[in-house]
Amino acid sequence: MTIHQALQLGQDANSPFGLFNGQRCQMCLRSDPLLKVMERLANPGVRRVFIVEAGSKRVEGVISLSDIFKLLLS
Numbered sequence: 803m804t805i806h807q808a809l810q811l812g813q814d815a816n817s818p819f820g821l822f823n824g825q826r827c828q829m830c831l832r833s834d835p836l837l838k839v840m841e842r843l844a845n846p847g848v849r850r851v852f853i854v855e856a857g858s859k860r861v862e863g864v865i866s867l868s869d870i871f872k873l874l875l876s
Contacts, residue, residue, distance in 0.1 A: 829854045832862060843867050 828842040828851045853863040
């Protein structure tokens, strides 16, 4: 997924997740606790969670499963 494609996910401000090539894309807010991000990453097939702005759902960042592993193992 390119950055441009990820940014397009934020266009639907009413959806808690986006769809890209038929796959659900998990989203969280910047203010959400790390536990919520980890719960989303625990879903089968989910490798990334998009961090979006509240209201507009504009993409602010991406947290990957490997980011969490690096944090926990450092």
